[in-house]
Ligand code: ADP
């Protein structure tokens with residue numbers, strides 16, 4: 001269960017859409033500096049849970065705490081500034097912008113932390129350029145800055161999204177199916193990138209369909225089915241859990 005050292009804690013979180021209980025009473029904590037994963041069959045509520053954590057999806061009940069602070073009622077625009085970054089299940093890049101400009105957008109989101117009366121000056125632009133360059137470097141996109149998303153492989157487009165999230169220097173990074181549609185080589189590369197980010201101390205929560213990938217990259221696994229948590233533990237324990245196997249394979 002949740003503990004004082006956790007970066008994020010969810011207490012009895014629920015998101016209902018009319019009669020559909022997409023998320024139905026989830027209580028959990030994410031350990032600092034670790035990669036946690038959420039397993040679960042299609043429709044089990046994983047994306048809805050990420051939507052709730054980022055405040056894009058209104059809560060039916062429950063509490064969200066980040067670094068011990070209740071943020072259950074903050075506006076979605078404020079979540080990035082708290083230190084929570086995310087990528088989406090489907091690629092959401094602006095096709096008419098370059099790789100650099102797409103990543104710059106992520107930085108602009110938190111640059112709003114500047115007092116409203118201060119115009120962005122040369123120092124602000126230099127800070128932004130340096131942050132964007134670092135994010136591109138860390139995600140292996142150096143040299144691709146001037147290209148447009150359509151000129152990149154799918155795997156590289158997903159990296160641009162990760163760069164756009166980490167340029168905000170988040171304390172928590174949420175990844176919704178980052179390897180969907182990727183080949184084995186691209187998947188391994190994303191796994192390595194996540195391990196590099198963990199080595200730098202970044203806490204991550206990943207939602208994935210690919211159980212093998214989850215076992216390989218995660219320190220801790222949660223399993224969901226029908227909006228509820230059905231298992232929590234080490235990857236090897238969770239994949240051996242009969243309830244998890246039943247949720248995936250049916251009976
Ligand atoms: P997963 O990401 O695990 O595949 P989702 O969180 O996308 O699952 O969906 C969980 C359940 O909630 C599904 O039954 C889905 O149809 C339903 N759902 C998700 N979003 C909405 C919405 N905006 N309105 C109504 N039902 C939704």
Ligand code: MG
Nearest residue numbers: 046047048089
């Ligand atoms: Mg999903």
